[in-house]
Amino acid sequence: MAVDTTYYLILSAAVFCTGLFGILTRRNALMFLMSVELMLNAANINLVAFSQYYGNLTGQVFALFTMALAAAEVAVGIGIILVLYRNFEDVDVAEAATMRW
Amino acid sequence: MTTRPKLQLGGHLAPGLVAVALFVIMAVVFVGAPLGDPAGFDEATAIQNETLQSESPSGDYGTISSNGQTYAVAYNASDGSEAANVSVANDPGVGVDFKEVDTNGDGQSDTVYAISRTSITENIGYLMFAIDSDQRSAPGETFLVAFEIIDLVLVGALVGAVVLARRDEGGEVVTALGLRSTDEPTGTSAGQVAADGGTEDGGDH
Numbered sequence: 001m002a003v004d005t006t007y008y009l010i011l012s013a014a015v016f017c018t019g020l021f022g023i024l025t026r027r028n029a030l031m032f033l034m035s036v037e038l039m040l041n042a043a044n045i046n047l048v049a050f051s052q053y054y055g056n057l058t059g060q061v062f063a064l065f066t067m068a069l070a071a072a073e074v075a076v077g078i079g080i081i082l083v084l085y086r087n088f089e090d091v092d093v094a095e096a097a098t099m100r101w
Numbered sequence: 102m103t104t105r106p107k108l109q110l111g112g113h114l115a116p117g118l119v120a121v122a123l124f125v126i127m128a129v130v131f132v133g134a135p136l137g138d139p140a141g142f143d144e145a146t147a148i149q150n151e152t153l154q155s156e157s158p159s160g161d162y163g164t165i166s167s168n169g170q171t172y173a174v175a176y177n178a179s180d181g182s183e184a185a186n187v188s189v190a191n192d193p194g195v196g197v198d199f200k201e202v203d204t205n206g207d208g209q210s211d212t213v214y215a216i217s218r219t220s221i222t223e224n225i226g227y228l229m230f231a232i233d234s235d236q237r238s239a240p241g242e243t244f245l246v247a248f249e250i251i252d253l254v255l256v257g258a259l260v261g262a263v264v265l266a267r268r269d270e271g272g273e274v275v276t277a278l279g280l281r282s283t284d285e286p287t288g289t290s291a292g293q294v295a296a297d298g299g300t301e302d303g304g305d306h
Contacts, residue, residue: 005139009131017124024116055140057221057241061228065244065251072255079262 008049016042029084029091033077040070 015038022035044063051059081091088095224239226232231243266277 003139005136006131006134009134010128013124013127013131017120017127020123021117021120024120052141053136053139055239057224057228057239060221061225061241061244064225064229065247068251068255072258 005053012042012045
């Protein structure tokens with residue numbers, strides 16, 4: 001039997017709020033990046049869960065596109081963090097308060 | 102007396118509590134939401150000899166709900182008509198298997214399960230590349246145009262990243278590909294690959 005959609009939604013909310021918790025409490029830029037990925041993947045869980053709920057595959061295909069987007073986002077994010085580390089000798093997001101250095 | 106770690110309470114915990122509170126609100130809303138049973142992909146059921154009330158837009162196989170009941174929808178391969186009374190005898194032969202089940206234990210089969218022969222992964226491939234196939238059994242939109250657009254955008258991002266990865270080194274621009282945009286053949290850093298993109302020292306400190 002299929003798992004009830006409510007459980008998927010609660011899992012998704014838990015993953016999303018874990019990501020939000022990380023963003024609100026951490027100052028490490030790498031932790032920020034991981035937290036943003038958690039929030040993005042919570043949206044993916046919702047897409048797949050509602051795809052199953054409606055018996056329509058559009059959500060699953062769209063989730064694949066979102067994963068490709070997440071991969072590109074991580075590449076850009078790690079590039080930014082590398083430059084941050086080289087210029088401030090730290091990955092603390094509170095250090096880089098301006099857009100120029 | 103031993104020392105042990107203690108939870109440091111205070112106002113600094115407030116941002117974390119915001120996230121926890123959001124989860125509680127979301128969980129309450131989701132538990133209270135009237136969602137019902139998921140339609141699923143691989144099978145549908147129908148009460149035998151029930152008449153379908155409306156037509157499914159989903160193609161050869163799918164489910165429709167009517168008067169609180171979910172029915173299997175199948176199309177007759179010979180004339181393309183909808184098989185109203187779904188049973189093993191109405192097997193359309195395209196992407197769907199039927200199985201009769203006795204649910205109330207009276208020795209008579211009363212429920213028909215329609216089971217797709219095509220896997221979900223196979224269906225995703227058909228949809229993503231807009232392949233028109235008789236084997237496709239689940240409804241959905243095609244994504245070929247979106248696939249190609251994202252393909253071009255990602256190639257553009259890659260080219261942009263390589264072009265932008267350059268730095269000044271002694272008044273000379275060094276790029277990631279080792280090509281210099283200045284015309285002076287100084288040769289000090291000719292052919293050097295500089296992919297780290299940074300300066301030797303930070304400017305603000």
